[in-house]
Amino acid sequence: MAKSGADRAREDVLRAAARFRPELLAHCYRMLGSAHDAEDAVQETLLRAWRHADAFEGRSSLRHWLYRIATRACLTALERRAGAPRLEPLPDLMLAGPDGGDPAAVALRRDGVRLALVVALRRLPPRQRAVLLLRDVLAWRASETAEALGVSVPAVNSALQRARERLGRLPDGGGEEGSAPLDPRRRELAERYARAFEEADAEALLGVVRADVGFAMPPEPLRLSGAAEVVAFLAERVLPGGPDRFRTVLVSANGGRPAVAGYLRREDGVHRPYAVSVLEVAKDGIAEVTAFRDPSLFPLFGLPPVPDGPAAGPSGAGPSEAA
Structure with missing residues (x-):
């Protein structure tokens, strides 16, 4: 049976959307x-x-249409x-994709998902957050942003001004700027x-x-600062139990x-998923630890349910599965 024009259009859009x-x-x-x-x-x-x-008539690029x-x-x-929205880390495994000759897209993805930036954006109301991202991160024009959100250009400009005033500036994220993922120095520190946890x-x-x-453990309102305070907390709350209480995967x-994925030894002696800690690393040591006690994160990182078990498959369904 021959495919209709609408069916062919759907297939073409999904095929083209894969790279985005x-x-x-x-x-x-x-x-x-x-x-x-x-x-x-x-x-x-x-x-x-x-x-x-x-309905996609090509008056704008497919990329802009999908972003809208x-x-x-x-x-x-x-x-x-x-209630309050949850905060989670984003595995780099989920960001891999066929970018072809567009290194700018890779750079924007990597730089734009820093925890410091995401935490700062959560201080904004949703619409201000959307305007700031479209205008200041993706560099869209005010008219494009207005069309995407279904509002006027003056409304976009007003929301952008309020968002900028509220944030002051976008955070730089700390750590070693421009470092490749898990470069040798940062890998050694991690x-x-x-x-240290395993021992x-x-x-x-x-x-x-x-x-x-600094140390944080979302969603708890815990915020510790300084080596003495952070290590004392970990020594009292996390490390008791001796060596091999934790097994870790980088x-x-x-x-x-x-990031360090930690498996905790349970009462039956089996190590099971416990927490993922994202590290900001500077040249002279670890500058920030954000710990997420959420076992459901482990499959997103392709990690098995027990150490040394078979790895989980990559997270996320392909575009063709959306239909």
């Missing part, structure tokens, strides 16, 4: 702050694009949320941090963190940041 999937995921993550929610928003974006493919759909999907998700060695932790290290998150 990673950057759409990064955009949705900046909007939502959650890897799980960002993945859901991208799936919704592709589904809407599939449904309305015959994704932004509106994120705004809808934020409106439907109950490995020493992970080994329950508080002194080793003191030797790898900076004097002004992964990468939020645009090349080292």
Whole structure:
């Protein structure tokens, strides 16, 4: 049976959209702050694009059209949320994609998903957040942003001004700027941090963190500052139990940041997923630790349910599955 024009249009759009999937995921993550929610928003974006493919007339680029759909999907998700939105790390594994000859897209994805940036954006109301991202991160014109959000240009300019005033400036994210993912120096520091947990060695932790290290554990309102305070907390709350209470795996998150996935030994003696800690690393030590106690993150990083088990498959369905 011959395919209709609408069916062919849907197939063409989904095939072409595949190369934009990673950057759409990064955009949705900046909007939502959650890897799980960002993945859901991208799936919704592709589904809407599939449904309305015959309405795409090429007056704007496919990329802009998809971003418009994704932004509106994120705004809808934020409106439907109950309570405070969750914050999660974004595995670099989820950002891999066929970028071809567009290194700028890779750079924007990597730089635009830093935890410091995502945390700062969460201080903005959803629509101001969308305007700031489209205008200052993606460099869209005011008219393009207004069309994407269904508002006037003056409304966009007003929202952008309020967002800039509220944030002051976008954070630089700390750490070593321009470093490749898990470069040798940062890998060494991350490995020493992970080994200190496996050996329950508080002194080793003191030797790898900076004097002004910060520590946070979302969604708890905990915020610690300084090596003495951070290591004392970990020594009292996390390290008791001796060596081999934790087993660790080094992964990468939020645009090349080292992250330590920790498996905790349970009462039956089996190590199971416990937490993922994203590290900001400077030349002289670990500057920031953000720990996420959420076992559901492990499959997103392709990690098995037990150490040394078979790895999980990459997260996320392909564009063709959105239909």
